[in-house]
Amino acid sequence: MSTPRTTVRRLPARGSYDTAVLKAILDEALVCHVGFLHEGQPFVIPTSYGRVGDVLYVHGSPASRMLRALKDGVPVCVTVTLLDGLVLARSAFHHSMNYRSAVLLGTAVEVADPAERDLALKAIVDHIVPGRWDSVRWPSEKELRGTLVLRLPIDEASAKIRTGPPVDDEEDYALPVWAGVLPFRTVTAAPIADPRLPGGTPVPDHVTAYARPGGAGAD
Amino acid sequence: MSTPRTTVRRLPARGSYDTAVLKAILDEALVCHVGFLHEGQPFVIPTSYGRVGDVLYVHGSPASRMLRALKDGVPVCVTVTLLDGLVLARSAFHHSMNYRSAVLLGTAVEVADPAERDLALKAIVDHIVPGRWDSVRWPSEKELRGTLVLRLPIDEASAKIRTGPPVDDEEDYALPVWAGVLPFRTVTAAPIADPRLPGGTPVPDHVTAYARPGGAGAD
Numbered sequence: 001m002s003t004p005r006t007t008v009r010r011l012p013a014r015g016s017y018d019t020a021v022l023k024a025i026l027d028e029a030l031v032c033h034v035g036f037l038h039e040g041q042p043f044v045i046p047t048s049y050g051r052v053g054d055v056l057y058v059h060g061s062p063a064s065r066m067l068r069a070l071k072d073g074v075p076v077c078v079t080v081t082l083l084d085g086l087v088l089a090r091s092a093f094h095h096s097m098n099y100r101s102a103v104l105l106g107t108a109v110e111v112a113d114p115a116e117r118d119l120a121l122k123a124i125v126d127h128i129v130p131g132r133w134d135s136v137r138w139p140s141e142k143e144l145r146g147t148l149v150l151r152l153p154i155d156e157a158s159a160k161i162r163t164g165p166p167v168d169d170e171e172d173y174a175l176p177v178w179a180g181v182l183p184f185r186t187v188t189a190a191p192i193a194d195p196r197l198p199g200g201t202p203v204p205d206h207v208t209a210y211a212r213p214g215g216a217g218a219d
Numbered sequence: 220m221s222t223p224r225t226t227v228r229r230l231p232a233r234g235s236y237d238t239a240v241l242k243a244i245l246d247e248a249l250v251c252h253v254g255f256l257h258e259g260q261p262f263v264i265p266t267s268y269g270r271v272g273d274v275l276y277v278h279g280s281p282a283s284r285m286l287r288a289l290k291d292g293v294p295v296c297v298t299v300t301l302l303d304g305l306v307l308a309r310s311a312f313h314h315s316m317n318y319r320s321a322v323l324l325g326t327a328v329e330v331a332d333p334a335e336r337d338l339a340l341k342a343i344v345d346h347i348v349p350g351r352w353d354s355v356r357w358p359s360e361k362e363l364r365g366t367l368v369l370r371l372p373i374d375e376a377s378a379k380i381r382t383g384p385p386v387d388d389e390e391d392y393a394l395p396v397w398a399g400v401l402p403f404r405t406v407t408a409a410p411i412a413d414p415r416l417p418g419g420t421p422v423p424d425h426v427t428a429y430a431r432p433g434g435a436g437a438d
Contacts, residue, residue: 005260030302030305030316031300031302031316031318033252033254033263033265033298033300034263035252035254035261035262035263035296036261037256037261040294041224041294041296041324042254042255042256042261042294042295042296043254043296043322043324044252044253044254044263044296044297044298044322045298045322046252046298046300046318046320048316075259075260075261076261077254077260077261077262077263078263079252079263079264079265081250081252081265083249083250083405085411086249086347086348088348088351088426089355090355090356091355091356091357091358091362092340092344092352092355092356092357092358093358093359093362093366095344095347095351095355097249097250097267097347099250099265101265103262103263103264105260105262121311122311125311125314128305128314128316129305129307129401132307132314133311135396135397136308136309136310136311136314136396137309137310137311137391137394137396138310138311139310139311139312140312143310143312147312165411165413165414165415166413172356173415175356176420177354177355177356178354178412178416178420178421178422178423178426179412179413179415179416180410180411180412180413180416180426181410181411181413182348182407182408182410182411182426182429183407183408183409183410183411184405184406184407184408185405185406185407185408186302186403186404186405186406187403187404187405187406188401188402188403188404189402189403189404190402191399191400191401191402192304192384192399192400192401192402193397193398193399194384194385194398194399194400195384196384196392196398197397197398197399201395201397202397203397204397207307207397207399207401210401
């Protein structure tokens with residue numbers, strides 16, 4: 001799965017090419033950043049996504065700059081980053097972050113097959129809230145005409161992970177400076193019902209028991 | 220500050236070109252995603268950053284693929300995204316996220332002036348943990364030779380913001396589907412002292428009272 005383009009060169013010990021590690025990062029995060037070239041200028045656009053096996057799907061309006069550029073089959077980079085903590089060293093130089101990131105390279109192509117498109121849209125909705133698809137109104141023909149779905153095979157990719165305490169220069173450990181990790185967690189707050197929701201509408205389990213696969217859950 | 224390239228075209232009501240809004244997003248977030256072209260392939264790399272007035276700074280090793288590409292003065296896109304919540308509509312089609320994002324375009328250049336470089340490094344460390352710079356060992360000459368700092372003027376940029384409840388098609392409001400927003404918050408957990416820290420080293424206020432400017436703070 002690794003190629004020279006996805007080989008982690010800086011601090012290679014942080015690199016991982018294990019598919020399970022990569023997919024766990026993709027499944028836990030909610031937003032990816034899609035990089036593409038448009039008239040000579042790189043653009044990086046945040047968007048939601050879904051994964052089915054070894055394929056990543058993104059979607060949007062056929063009128064969007066991003067999707068119009070991508071459906072022409074241009075090279076793309078999709079990056080997903082989870083921030084796990086701040087790494088506070090004794091020296092400014094060794095400050096860092098604990099994170100898990102996945103970088104996917106490839107060429108996105110439009111999904112033309114209706115069955116694959118439906119599967120992709122379900123994957124995108126259920127990626128955001130597992131179990132949601134089965135409880136909502138599915139897309140109409142008109143809505144499907146207004147939705148472009150792109151597929152990116154997960155076959156040229158790498159993950160990069162930093163964990164653990166700061167690593168200082170040996171002579172700096174004697175400095176009277178607090179050092180360690182300040183962990184971050186993403187939590188959900190209480191759901192806010194739509195003001196137009198009739199009173200008494202039960203909050204479904206997929207909302208009350210919401211949790212990301214990696215562990216981020218209710219506060 | 221807006222140009223045709225940074226004008227928000229999809230759902231323009233979500234676009235903002237207010238400098239204060241843009242800077243607030245940059246100041247609250249911790250990670251930016253830098254997009255650049257390298258041998259015909261777009262790359263999107265997560266990294267930390269700092270802001271001083273109307274300039275964004277990123278730094279890293281002179282050996283990194285990203286910084287080597289950028290110091291040659293190639294066009295770059297820096298995107299920062301804050302995820303505020305999941306927007307659960309009655310229809311699959313109207314599912315969305317509440318978010319605040321900033322997109323900066325431009326050409327990054329290497330900071331050659333030592334005074335500006337020092338200011339930039341302070342800004343990057345203090346962006347991660349406000350007040351940290353003054354309590355740590357500052358970079359040595361050798362470390363400075365191993366650090367490349369790039370500046371990107373914040374002059375071609377836009378912010379995009381979505382807030383509030385889902386917006387469903389009128390006929391869907393009668394559906395017996397729970398709809399609303401599931402808010403996300405990023406919180407810090409208890410700091411984890413470096414195992415090599417001498418017992419009794421006090422935890423400084425900039426760690427115990429840590430909070431992002433936008434409000435993310437201790438759990």
